[in-house]
Amino acid sequence: MEEKTVLVTGIGGNVGQGVLRNIRDINWPIHIIGTNVEAFSAGNHLCDKTFMVPYAYDNDYIDFVKKIVEEEHVDLIIPTTDFEVYYLSLNANSINATIVACDASITNVYLDKYLSYKHHTSLNIPFVQSWLPSEFEGFEGDIIVKPRKGRGSRGITINPEDPKSYSDDYMIQPLHKGKEITTAIYIDKNKSLHGIFSMERQLQNGATNKCKTVNTFDNKLKEDIIFKMIDQEGIRGSLNLQYIVDNNQNIHLFEVNCRISGTNSIRHNLGFQDVKYILQEYLYQEKPSKVTKKEGVAIRLLYDVIYPDASTTSDLNNKSSNFKIY
Known part of the structure; x- marks a missing residue:
């Protein structure tokens, strides 16, 4: 090779x-x-x-x-x-x-959660109802205010006293409750859905802390959302969908990320290897390997990269440095 x-x-x-x-x-x-x-x-x-x-x-x-x-x-x-x-x-x-x-036109839309909502609405693809603070006229139920271009759970507020006091750099959505699920999809060069991998997750500091595989909602997600997304021009590679499934089994999609997601290392060990698929297709011009999903549970932990005897960080810039994982 x-x-x-x-x-x-x-x-x-x-x-x-x-x-x-x-x-x-x-x-x-x-x-x-x-x-x-x-x-x-x-x-x-x-x-x-x-x-x-x-x-x-x-x-x-x-x-x-x-x-x-x-x-x-x-x-x-x-x-x-x-x-x-x-x-x-x-x-x-x-x-x-x-x-x-x-494509840039697609990544621009999904960089902004409010534009994502408007885009999906125009294409009749489900997405959680969203408002700009300047257009918000009230909602009977819990709401969440979040930055339009924020990541993780930074800057969010639940049920603020005055939602309209926020600038339009923010957006407002109903606060749906239920199982939070993250789904990775890989779209190959032939514009076909190569695979899908879903995990129910718990968050800590805005990122996945605990997760377990789940496929209960995959077929509905594909029919209602994913296949319609793929029909757009310019979508390729690995994407990530985040949504809530309520007690009535309704899917409430609230975010799409046009990139590999943070659980890629967990998926890699459970048979959905989207980084490998990228390398196969775009680096070596090969067909991506077959998805061989396994059930599993994962929890994230904190570990240290220690550089013994180092007095400065200026030269600690590659795998040749003397380090210990602990």
């Missing part, structure tokens, strides 16, 4: 670190370049080389990426943060590497 170079963005976050671990686990001859907004991050020890880059929305971001691509002969870029997915997709024609992302 020919040696290739893959750039993984956002290696300071759980999504990027999961992608790195999955690539290492596959054990193919892949040289890994990692990027992050900080020079020293938790993903450094999994990379062959790392670079600090600006935030994706900064004017210099694309130029930084282009320089890395040219100097390191990068073949493939896997973006792992929402903003990087959008800006890399928007500038894909000027970057000399394959970028695994949906």
Whole structure:
């Protein structure tokens, strides 16, 4: 197998670190370049080389990426943060590497939860009712206010005293209660649904802490939502859907992420290996492996990357550094 170079963005976050671990686990001859907004991050020890880059929305971001691509002969870029997915997709024609992302028009819509609602409504695809604070006229029931472009559970408020006091950088939705489920889907190059993998989850600090596999709602999700989404032009690769299933078995979709999700490392070990599918299709031009899902339960834990005898972090930027996992 020919040696290739893959750039993984956002290696300071759980999504990027999961992608790195999955690539290492596959054990193919892949040289890994990692990027992050900080020079020293938790993903450094999994990379062959790392670079600090600006935030994706900064004017210099694309130029930084282009320089890395040219100097390191990068073949493939896997973006792992929402903003990087959008800006890399928007500038894909000027970057000399394959970028695994949906079209910019799609990533822009799903970068903004209110635009996601408007988009789905226009296509008759279910999505939770949403309002801007300026247009909100009240709702008989619990509500949640959240940033339109926020991630995780940052900045949310439940049942605020004055919902209309928020700017239109926020949005309002009914607070549906029930099972929270995260579903990953992989759409192959032929625009076909290659696989689906769902997990009921519990959150801690906005990210999955505990989860278990569930497939009870997959068929309904495919018929009502996923196949309609795939009918759009420009959707490809791994996407993530987040929704609540209430006591009446109704699905309330409230977020779509146009990227690999943070549970990718768990899925990888339970037979849904979307990072591997990406490498097969976009790096080696092969058909993705068959999905072989297993049932399972997972819990996240905290561990340490320790660099004995290090007095500065300036040189701790790749897997060659002396470190211990504990």
